[in-house]
Amino acid sequence: MPIVQFTPFSSIIQPDFWHKLTNLKIDVLKLSDDALTVSGSYSTGRTVKDRESGQEIALGCTIALGDGAFDEREFGVPQGSVRANGTFKNYNTIEDFKAADKTSLFNQEAEKIWNQILTTRSTALLTHFLLITYADLKKYKYYYWFAFPAFVAKPAWELNGEWKGAGGEFSSSQLGSIHTQLKLQKEPLAFFLVRTDTQDVSISPVEEYETFFANTPSSAQTIAFVDPSAAPDSPGWPLRNLLAYLRALYPATTSTVRVLCWRDEHPVVEGLEWRSRFGVLEVGGAEAAAAVTRPQAVGWEKNPQGKLGPRAADLAPMMDPKRLAEQAVDLNLKLMRWRILPALDLEKVAGTKCLLLGAGTLGCYVARTLMGWGVRTITFVDSARVSFSNPVRQPLFEFADCLDGGKPKAECAAASLKRIFPGINATGHQLSIPMPGHPIPPNPTSLAQAKADVEKLERLIDEHDAVFLLMDSRESRWLPTVISAAKGKIVLNAALGFDTFLVMRHGARASSVKEGVTRLGCYYCNDIVAPADSLTDRTLDQMCTVTRPGLAAIAGSTAVELLASLVQHPDGIYAAAPPPAQDLHATQSYAEQGGSVLGSVPHQLRGFLAQFRNMPLVGAAYDRCTGCSETVLQAYEKDGFDMLVKAFNDQKYLETLTGLDKLFDEGEAALEAVDWDEDGEGDDDF
Amino acid sequence: MLSRSQFEIAAKAFIANHDSHSHSAWSWFDSARPGYGFMSRTTIHTRPIPAHDLADEETEDDATVTIHPTHEQLTCKQYVVYSASFQVPAFYFTIHNSNGSPLPLSEIVKSSLFKLGVPDGSHATTFALTMPTSSFPLLSQGDHPILGTPCWYLHPCESANAVQELMREVQQDTWDEITRLVRWLEMWFMVLGGAVSV
16 A cells, blocks of 8 residues: 655744744844744645646645734634644854754644644644744844654555545535534644434544544544645645644554544535545554654744755845835944843934924934934034035035035935935934124015024924024024924034033923022023124134044044934933032933933033033023023013124123123122133033 | 715625625725725635656655645735726736746736737737737736735726627616626626736
8 A cells, every 4th residue: 555645834924924033033022932832724625727737736735923923912814724843943043053963853843733732632733733933123034944744654654545526435414514513623633533324424523532433433523624736646834743643642543543634614516526535544563553653743844946055035025125225224223222222212213303493514414413313304404505625524515516516405404314314314404593793784574584584493493392503603502492492392502612612401390390400501501691693703714614624523523423312311401410510420311310311411522622521510590591581581482583683783682681781780799600611611512 | 986985885895796605805904094995805726836757756654745846836916906097996916836936918918817818919918918909018017006006907997998888788777776886897807817817
């Protein structure tokens, strides 16, 4: 008699499975390689008609894994399919994947199946499988290998006669009845028993073998299974373990079995043949086979080359490169959470909409570092055009941008960001920010223009979460300081000297700060005069940013990192500044020491390149400040543009409003009280 | 042209009228947003695979059939989704091989899903297939309008006119509204069937 040969399972993976695995690996598993449970399903074997030859092609004996594979709640068995569960193990490196002890992994799973048979008599694990993977998330390449452990019968099962159509053994109405009874099951049965009574047939789960087949002649007993094979002469893989199950539990009655390979998902139309197959199998060596030791198992899947070895899925070539770039950028950031900072809230940084006032040296470096943090909304404001000196120091511009009078810097910088990373939402606005000490010419056109500019700036600040002050003059920072303070926005300020820089965050508005808490100052809190014209009547080296070339990159990056630390702090804009002399201990979590997960959130940083030294400083808010005091903010909120015009046009207005003018009269004592503030004044001038 | 609600009525009636006892039967999927459902089904396609050297074949045990597949199995998920901009149904699909890799465009047009192969004079990039006479890509990549997942779709701009022409031929005054809508959708499938196996 010929040996019975079984069609091995072959895996079908849906793209969604890889997407789910990617997310699972990045967000949940991270570095864990613990085994998980996965679910797949298989259905009755299918054939398709080949378009060219017109032949029916038997499709493989397939088991499919889709998007619900990892999630019990999302997993749905497709209509007409049955479920199979497996053990899933993902390795962190290709080396681990290659070096994994495949034999021991395989035997573990085989052992599991065998124990389940002996101890619970359940058929639930008969189609249990193993899947090992390595996911190269940077390249969208997935290596994987399935094993479908099946016990080897010794001696082998032999076929008595040949496989024939089920219609040759059962009547059409009996097969129809089996179909109906299968459909009535609450949980689809992968394995079942068929008992032929005089006319009709009844079915039952295999677990009820003893009772169901009690007093039934062996000629009326048939074992059956949902057969994923479509090959006429070889039943599908699940039958192997069903046979092993029966031999292990009921050796006395199973040396000859009648087998129905169920392949009819749909009832057969009158006149056509049922696709299910029937055969009688016999095994020699009878009673000796009733051993309790586990039989040897086989079942690693072959790869498309017909070799026993892993397969690879390469999803990268088909992905839209823009989407690829976006996911790669996010992945790179998420890697920070795997080992170094599990508590890092990347979305909070990336979701911060940033308005950059100034698209010069600082603006370019700030934008690039923001992009590195995954920030997706970056808006530039600048009134200048790209000039020939810019490209070497301002990394978003190049020579061609300087030709024909130069492109507008803001738009040009935004276009450059998009070229670097298409996933970014970058825009540029050409806009002159009105400033104190630069009176608006007294004609309706100029006034209307200034009003429109102010309104545009107000709208832009409204639409963003963080405002970066990166202009090249002191007085141009005043208007955005006032508007941002009034609207409660995060303000980060960076200014360059020749070899010194200042990076600071503005404190929260006075009226929003809890009583008793020291409010942090703004850029103008140190001043005892209102901002004034610093540009007119200056020589060229005083007007341009004459600074050591590396300084802007250091200051720009520092400003962005300060923003990152600030948004990670639970108190955000209200985060207390660390005292200047306090160092955080690297051995203890920064958050427990009052910082954010990234560390301390200083108020001001002064950098001295000549000494390669950074110094954190804290400056309290000043209640007569021309930039952030309640007096100024309330006057702005009450009178709006009219108040601003006064500030632009009248040098004395802000000093009178805040009472700074009286300060002079209050004598030496008051001046001394703010004396320390004056020390650094030269550093943030430019 | 159809409204969104007419599309839903037509689709559901179409599904009810057709054989559900088939692996490739269409079914209706409701989305989380009421009124934004779509038709969906999964079909199996094949493409021949080059024979490999069988001498290297490893045999594990005697009771395992050694398979020499001649065809590779491709899984195609198909959707008929309402296009709000063109007010007609639009055909979206994904097609992937057994390891879950989507097929490149050059392979898609060669698969048994497509009836014609690459039309003459067309211009194919990795992401779109454009006809020389058309300003729209015939076949391009785009997100599924409701699921948001990446798909291929056939541009729906020509279909309204083509369906309208067929409808003028067959229309009967005795049809009630539902019959007319179902017939409309059947004509739409007929037009679509000119390009792909549906």
